[in-house]
Amino acid sequence: MKKVFAVLFVAVVFSACGGGSKSGSADSAATTTAPADSSAATTARSIDTTKVGGKLIAKNDCLACHKIDTKIIGPKYADVAAKYPATDANIDTLANKVLKGGKGQWGDIAMAPHPALSLSDAKEMVKYILSFKK
Ligand code: HEC
Secondary structure (H helix, E strand, O other): OOOHHHHHHHHHHHHHHHOEEEEEEEHHHHHOOOOOOOOOOOOOOOOOOOOOOHHHHHHHHHHHEEOOOOOOOOOOHHHHHHHOOOOOOOOHHHHHHHEEEEEEOOOOOOOOOOOOHHHHHHHHHHHHHOOOOO
């Protein structure tokens, strides 16, 4: 216990002496540019390409029509995740929809088919999409 106080005391003395010369680097590192989109500005997430599904999504054309927290041509992935629990049956249905394309669940705009994808790759992408709960 005494040691902790001693360390704290030293830290306080040091920072007091440091006075006006606060390091500028820590402050500037904290500022990142927020996206201009007002509806999603606070929570906009980006695709994690270290995940199998994320990498596939980034490699394919998905992001031309989908974003995680913003609706563009297709529904935002957060809405898809909110609508479907990540059950095997849902993952199967959605993966097949990605392969075949189609409309009707979110409106009259159709998703393009992706016949070149394998079902297992489509499932990886869907699993990743369904992880974007609010
Ligand atoms: C041409 C634009 C477009 C592209 C490219 C696209 N999508 Fe879609 N996506 C849509 C639209 C539009 C819908 C809504 C379809 C509907 O209403 O049923 C949709 C719906 C979805 C859904 C939900 C399906 C449902 O039945 O609820 C998933 C999952 C999805 N897309 C994943 C993907 C993935 C993964 C890719 C990339 C391989 C992709 N999309 C590429 C436009 C697109």
